[in-house]
Amino acid sequence: MMLRRELVRDMRLSYTAMKQWSLLLVLLACSPSSGSPPAQPAASQPAPAVVARNLEVPWSIAFAPDGRMLFTERSGRVRVIENGRLRAEPLYVVKDVAQTGEIGLMGLELHPGFAKNRLLYLSYGIECGGRLVVDVVRFRETGTALVEPRPIVRNLPAARFHAGCRLKFGPDRKLYITTGDATDREIAQDLSSLGGKILRVNDDGSIPPDNPFPRSPVWTYGHRNPQGLAWDPVSGLLFETEHGPSGFDGGTGGDEVNIVEKGKNYGWPVIHHRQKHAGMEPPLLEFSPAVAPASAAFWKNDFYFGCLRGEHLHRVVLDPQDRRRVLREETLYSNLGRIREVAVGRDGALYFSTSNRDGRGNPDASDDRIFRVAP
Numbered sequence: 200m201m202l203r204r205e206l207v208r209d210m211r212l213s214y215t216a217m218k219q220w221s222l223l224l225v226l227l228a229c230s231p232s233s234g235s236p237p238a239q240p241a242a243s244q245p246a247p248a249v250v251a252r253n254l255e256v257p258w259s260i261a262f263a264p265d266g267r268m269l270f271t272e273r274s275g276r277v278r279v280i281e282n283g284r285l286r287a288e289p290l291y292v293v294k295d296v297a298q299t300g301e302i303g304l305m306g307l308e309l310h311p312g313f314a315k316n317r318l319l320y321l322s323y324g325i326e327c328g329g330r331l332v333v334d335v336v337r338f339r340e341t342g343t344a345l346v347e348p349r350p351i352v353r354n355l356p357a358a359r360f361h362a363g364c365r366l367k368f369g370p371d372r373k374l375y376i377t378t379g380d381a382t383d384r385e386i387a388q389d390l391s392s393l394g395g396k397i398l399r400v401n402d403d404g405s406i407p408p409d410n411p412f413p414r415s416p417v418w419t420y421g422h423r424n425p426q427g428l429a430w431d432p433v434s435g436l437l438f439e440t441e442h443g444p445s446g447f448d449g450g451t452g453g454d455e456v457n458i459v460e461k462g463k464n465y466g467w468p469v470i471h472h473r474q475k476h477a478g479m480e481p482p483l484l485e486f487s488p489a490v491a492p493a494s495a496a497f498w499k500n501d502f503y504f505g506c507l508r509g510e511h512l513h514r515v516v517l518d519p520q521d522r523r524r525v526l527r528e529e530t531l532y533s534n535l536g537r538i539r540e541v542a543v544g545r546d547g548a549l550y551f552s553t554s555n556r557d558g559r560g561n562p563d564a565s566d567d568r569i570f571r572v573a574p
């Protein structure tokens with residue numbers, strides 16, 4: 200009897216603590232994302248032109264020095280647009296791609312020396328020994344095909360959800376790779392795991408000697424599912440977008456924009472939303488409810504990213520004097536459904552893709568599409 204009374208008291212205490220904790224979380228979640236006012240619809244939105252239609256989840260876009268646009272479709276195709284026309288035949292098809300949930304053919308990036316060496320990188324999910332992993336594979340592009348596949352980073356932790364995997368070369372000519380926590384949240388804090396990280400490798404997959412952790416490709420850690428990377432042309436800072444906890448992780452929202460710096464810990468799963476913890480970096484911007492940021496690019500010195508759940512293109516105007524300070528946020532193109540990739544062409548135009556055929560959208564007859572906004 201005594202034992203039961205103590206148990207009830209303990210339960211009440213923990214319930215009270217839980218209530219206080221929930222209230223704190225709600226307060227944190229409702230706090231504005233930064234010192235700036237909430238995002239407003241942009242005052243002027245130049246009409247975007249359709250560049251390609253009837254696509255299947257265009258995930259990643261890159262521009263060759265010869266003017267061609269190359270992009271991935273999540274189902275495994277690498278496609279080409281040249282002279283304004285979509286080539287009917289894919290440049291390459293990843294035959295063994297594992298496409299389920301959020302995983303499939305994802306990242307595409309060209310080597311900074313592509314004009315001479317024709318090296319192209321893809322990241323995609325495959326099944327290996329009954330489990331899902333992501334490989335980063337380097338190819339040589341011939342103009343009509345991809346040849347000489349060479350995996351440079353293998354067996355990244357993956358799952359149907361939270362599989363990353365964005366590829367971007369930095370101004371330092373190193374390849375940066377975003378990896379998700381593969382729904383195994385604890386690995387994000389585990390420096391021996393490559394999940395929940397931003398990795399930095401040489402163009403052949405070897406580890407640069409100036410990485411923060413000896414003999415490790417890990418650049419930063421404590422990430423949940425980062426999918427956007429872009430370097431600010433003004434400051435050189437690396438901006439990242441990341442999906443916050445939702446669904447089975449509990450809560451909603453907590454999507455992040457972070458400034459990513461060598462060796463730092465971005466908190467997941469110890470902190471999320473706008474929680475603070477010694478030795479961990481709070482986000483620059485936090486979004487509740489979720490917008491599901493899927494990409495990142497700088498255009499005319501503003502920071503842009505596509506929003507899947509948020510169904511718009513998001514613009515962040517930064518202080519020209521202090522690039523860690525947000526002046527204002529705007530939403531654009533809120534009438535096209537889910538927006539995934541955003542990229543700047545060699546023609547100075549902004550390109551972005553819809554993601555209405557990814558299983559979570561309401562595609563119309565012409566989805567998915569790639570749009571161009573004139574410079």
Ligand SMILES: [Ca+2]
Binds near residue numbers: 481
């Ligand atoms: Ca974080």
